[in-house]
Every structure is written in C-alpha cells, then in structure tokens.
Amino acid sequence: MLSFLTFAGVISMENIKIAVDAMGGDNAPVETVKGAVDAVNEFGANIVLVGIEDVIKKELEKYSFDKEKIEIVNASEVIGTDEVPTTAIRKKKDSSIVVGLNLVKNGGAAAFVSAGSTGAVLTGATVIIGRIKGIERPALGTCLPTTKGFVFLLDSGANVDCKPNYLVQFAKMASVYVENVMGIKNPKVGLVNIGVEEEKGNALTKEVHGLLKETDLNFVGNVEAREIPFGEADIVVCDGFAGNIILKFAEGLSTALLKIIKSEITAGLYKFAALALKTPFKNIKKRFDSEEVGGAPFLGLKSLVVKAHGSSKAKGIKNAIKQCTIFVENDIVLKIEEKL
Amino acid sequence: MLSFLTFAGVISMENIKIAVDAMGGDNAPVETVKGAVDAVNEFGANIVLVGIEDVIKKELEKYSFDKEKIEIVNASEVIGTDEVPTTAIRKKKDSSIVVGLNLVKNGGAAAFVSAGSTGAVLTGATVIIGRIKGIERPALGTCLPTTKGFVFLLDSGANVDCKPNYLVQFAKMASVYVENVMGIKNPKVGLVNIGVEEEKGNALTKEVHGLLKETDLNFVGNVEAREIPFGEADIVVCDGFAGNIILKFAEGLSTALLKIIKSEITAGLYKFAALALKTPFKNIKKRFDSEEVGGAPFLGLKSLVVKAHGSSKAKGIKNAIKQCTIFVENDIVLKIEEKL
Numbered sequence: 001m002l003s004f005l006t007f008a009g010v011i012s013m014e015n016i017k018i019a020v021d022a023m024g025g026d027n028a029p030v031e032t033v034k035g036a037v038d039a040v041n042e043f044g045a046n047i048v049l050v051g052i053e054d055v056i057k058k059e060l061e062k063y064s065f066d067k068e069k070i071e072i073v074n075a076s077e078v079i080g081t082d083e084v085p086t087t088a089i090r091k092k093k094d095s096s097i098v099v100g101l102n103l104v105k106n107g108g109a110a111a112f113v114s115a116g117s118t119g120a121v122l123t124g125a126t127v128i129i130g131r132i133k134g135i136e137r138p139a140l141g142t143c144l145p146t147t148k149g150f151v152f153l154l155d156s157g158a159n160v161d162c163k164p165n166y167l168v169q170f171a172k173m174a175s176v177y178v179e180n181v182m183g184i185k186n187p188k189v190g191l192v193n194i195g196v197e198e199e200k201g202n203a204l205t206k207e208v209h210g211l212l213k214e215t216d217l218n219f220v221g222n223v224e225a226r227e228i229p230f231g232e233a234d235i236v237v238c239d240g241f242a243g244n245i246i247l248k249f250a251e252g253l254s255t256a257l258l259k260i261i262k263s264e265i266t267a268g269l270y271k272f273a274a275l276a277l278k279t280p281f282k283n284i285k286k287r288f289d290s291e292e293v294g295g296a297p298f299l300g301l302k303s304l305v306v307k308a309h310g311s312s313k314a315k316g317i318k319n320a321i322k323q324c325t326i327f328v329e330n331d332i333v334l335k336i337e338e339k340l
Numbered sequence: 341m342l343s344f345l346t347f348a349g350v351i352s353m354e355n356i357k358i359a360v361d362a363m364g365g366d367n368a369p370v371e372t373v374k375g376a377v378d379a380v381n382e383f384g385a386n387i388v389l390v391g392i393e394d395v396i397k398k399e400l401e402k403y404s405f406d407k408e409k410i411e412i413v414n415a416s417e418v419i420g421t422d423e424v425p426t427t428a429i430r431k432k433k434d435s436s437i438v439v440g441l442n443l444v445k446n447g448g449a450a451a452f453v454s455a456g457s458t459g460a461v462l463t464g465a466t467v468i469i470g471r472i473k474g475i476e477r478p479a480l481g482t483c484l485p486t487t488k489g490f491v492f493l494l495d496s497g498a499n500v501d502c503k504p505n506y507l508v509q510f511a512k513m514a515s516v517y518v519e520n521v522m523g524i525k526n527p528k529v530g531l532v533n534i535g536v537e538e539e540k541g542n543a544l545t546k547e548v549h550g551l552l553k554e555t556d557l558n559f560v561g562n563v564e565a566r567e568i569p570f571g572e573a574d575i576v577v578c579d580g581f582a583g584n585i586i587l588k589f590a591e592g593l594s595t596a597l598l599k600i601i602k603s604e605i606t607a608g609l610y611k612f613a614a615l616a617l618k619t620p621f622k623n624i625k626k627r628f629d630s631e632e633v634g635g636a637p638f639l640g641l642k643s644l645v646v647k648a649h650g651s652s653k654a655k656g657i658k659n660a661i662k663q664c665t666i667f668v669e670n671d672i673v674l675k676i677e678e679k680l
Contacts, residue, residue: 229596249565256569
C-alpha cells in the first residue's frame, strides 16, 4: 500500500523544527504532547510545542526523551472549534494557533501541525504565512483509502466556490506533493465528474477539463465518484464542496457499512464467526483510520501547515509530524513554485 | 425497513396502464419482458410493452400470463447509451423511448419505465411529457440505503448547475413523493452541506438554507455527508452534481469495501468464517441492491417516468412498475401541484 509512511526517501531530521499546537483537538494536551514525544523517540524529530507552558510541562513530565529535541513556546489562549475563525484569529493573538503560525512565518519552525479548529487553522495560515506566488487559493488535501492503496483528494473542503484556474493549481500542487511525499512518479490526475466523457459535467468541470488537458500533468480525464475507491487515479481534484462531501461520505458510509455487517454477523447463528473476524476487521479499520495517514496538508502556502483530525490521538500527531518532515526535506514549496 | 415496497396503502391496479421500454437496458429484452410478466402475475399490473414487436412477442411466448394484461406497441428503433440524447430524441421518432413517452403524453399509459439511456429518457421526458407548472427543473430521485432504512436523494444527477429555487422545488416534490409513495408522514428534509451550522456552505446552499426555512416543510437543516448513511433525514436535497457524486460514490465505496472485507476474511485462517458469512453477506448485498428499490423517479413532470438502472434484471423492472402504480394511484402529480 502506497503512502507517505512507506516513502523510502532519505530523511534527515537535523535542523528541521516542527511546531505542534499542543492545545488543539479533542484529546489535547494529553495526546498532542504524547505524539510529539513519540516523534522524538521514534524518529528523532525536533519539536516546538506551542501552548500553555505549565500544562505542557506537566504533560512532558510523564515521559523520558532527549530534552534538547523539544522546546516549549508559551501561548496563553486557546481557540475553540465553536469560534468564528476570522474573529478568533484577529482577537486571540496569543492563541496556540496564531503563535504557532507566526513561529513558522518568522523561521522559528519549518511547519505547523494542529488538530484544532479547521477554520481557524486555514484562515490563520493564509493570513499569517501567506500564499505561494501564483496560487490563488491554498487547498486542503486528504488521503482516501482505495482497494489499491490511497488516492489524494484536493480540495477536500477549504474552497467551496471555485474558479476553473483554482482546480488546475490544485492539480499541480497535488502532483508535486504525491510525487515527492508519497513517492509515486508522475502520478495520475483525475477530475471528479459525473461522467467519463469530456463533454460531461457542470460549468466548472467542463472548463477545467479543457485546461487540464493543456498542462504537462499526467491527466487521465474525468473520474466518476464510483471509480474513486478503486484507485484508478493517484490524485482526484474537485472544488472543496464536492471534495468535502466525498471525504465525509466516505467516513460515514464505511462506518455505517461496518455497523450493518456487524449486526448481520452477530445476529443469531453467526456469533462464532464474529469472533474469528476480529483480526480482519481490525485490519480494515486500520485501513480507514485517519491516524495512519497523518494529517491533511494545506497546500499552496509559503510553508507547510498540516491539519490533523480533531479526534487525533498520539499516533495521528506523530504521523503528521513525520509527514511535515518529509515535506520540508523534499523542498515541496520550491517544487510547487517551479511547477506553476 | 421503510420503502415503497412495504407501503401499506390500498393499490387498485384496474385502469392503470404502465408503459415499459422493452428495448432499454443491458439485459433487454429478456429481463424487461420478464419483469413485465412478473408484475402481471404477482400483482395484476396492466402493461404496454414498447419496442420491436416481433422481438417482444418471441419473449412473451416463454411465459404464461393473462393475455389481456399485456399489450404491445411497436417501435422500430432503439436509442443506444452512447448516443447524444438531444439528437437521438429528435431523430429517432420511432424509438421505444420516444414512442413510450408519447403514449404517456396521449393518455395511452399513465407512466413510463425505462432502463435505457438516462440522458435520452430525461431529455425526452421533459420535452415530450412536459413539466408541472411551477417546476423549473424536473429532478431524478434515488433511494440510498441507511442503517435505518432508506434516504431519498433529490436531485441525483439531472441538473448539474442549479439555482436556489430549484432545490426548494426538489424539497417540495420529494416531500410529496416520500409521504405518499413511501408512507412516511411529514418526512424530514435535510440540505446536503459541508457543515451543520446555518452559515456554512457554498453560495448555493447558503441561499437555499434560508429559503427552505420559510417553507412549511419539515426542514431539519443542513446534513453533512457523513450523516447521510445513518438516516437522520428521510430526504436530502442537493444539486445534481453533488447528488450524482453521492449516488455513485455510495455504489463504488460499498462495492470496494465488501471486496476488501472479503479479501481480508478469505486470507489464510479465516476461510471457515467466510463460509458461515455467506448468508449475512447476501442480506447486506440485498440492502444495497438497486433492484430492491425499483427505479429512480423523474419528478416534476405531468406524468411519472421511472428510470430503472441500466443493469436492471426482471426484479428491478417489476419493482419499478409497482412504484409507478403506487405513484399514479396516489395522484402524486396533483399533490405536487398543490404543494407548490
């Protein structure tokens, strides 16, 4: 199964510092701090934990690790998921999200990981870190499991109303990301559409199809949603409204389906089979586990920002840190600039 | 599980004739003709089979049934799924789709069922049968399985670019359909969106949300795609681009997931469990089987047109015929007119 976690490139952790929002997410600070410690102990990451210093220190006391590899930068405020992103970013200057993003902007860290409010992270990142020249809209990428491995979906929710050019830029950024971070040479790019024929689609996709054909990308044409789970394309691009529907529907449907299967199996006669199925079901859950694939990279900014799932545990945070390191090590920002 | 198949209303088949496209679909004419015969034998339907007379007669010879209940209307041409719908409808005046739709228009049948080209059926139906006054765009409805039963999705692909008013009309038509054909009183209507909060969404959904709140429908607000498979709403409305993605992704993902599960189970030690799981898996497949829920009603026309799945077998055609009969018997067109 291809993913950045199996990427075989050389990673040197020296001098690459990753800022981690210690206060963001449902399981902060316990799991965020543990994830950072695990990243230090497992692959020698250099971390800056951003958040309320006393709280972080107390968490760190639980573990043993190389003290030189974790710094703390104090941030006294926390942005909640219920706050209006633009207002929160403007008013809470000393929040872990704003402080962490400023740290990246000022060179104190190379990338930022947060499991906090998606809206606040995206808005803050665009305002504070800024866009790569030539990118009109940064976009959020996610990895969806397929029967063959993973497909990289961009945009999965940052831009709900898109112009044709945005999608072409998404395709270029995704190609650089998937080639360099996930190790797939010349990745196949598909356009999410309601039919495979070129003339199919809504006003947006019809125009995007023509534009993508003119690029030097490995554009494989329209991909119907039915085909996405079979991994015919390495990348699928769409506007953030469609992408968010795909992402969330995948989550809901797979959960619902496993629930239905379980209820069918445990009904009556099949109970003994349910026992035998514990391991295969665990394997399947692992495949659909967002923790396994790290976080969602917010592509198109001058530095990398990774949005980890709100319910991330230590493993999810650790993998998001790993993902950042590979991204930075491979000069993805520079490569995106070159691709444009 | 709620569906029109369990609807307990009184159905009188007398005087209701349903026109069936004998030539449409991957398994025509064998399965289309068999489906019509089954509908006659199982619940006394009155059928007009439309298509090449000799071919239909030859198929009918295989079965015994009440000869008074099946008529044949000859149509010498067939529209293929690869033809451009508008051109095909205009040029093939003697095709089973055009002849069948004209039959409905002229009162020779009350509804039309076809498993043929979706584009040709939708285009032809709008042009030949015409819209209900006040409906700007007819829409295609489908039933998706949920953990609780079914959810009715409108539009699932007829209108890829929508104005806010279209979606309000979809919600009204769907409410009438689900209440009267599926027997759910005051059905809950959700708007497919990327967040539950009112202010979330793209330009279209933000405006539709406000409009739906002003109706007398049982509007339950935004529904995230994640929640759709859990059946919190009886109806979900969206534009045809998003709807088609949901419909096709559900099909693809459930197939992919069952494939993954099977491969996990049959690997190595779990083979004996696979045997025991044959029945539960059959039950699950049945739940996701489009044949079980009949066809997709094309709502908003002066008469009902049902698009059966292209791969329909006899059961799918038979259930689509049953669906038509319930629709006609319950005066759905009149009720939609009243609702507007």
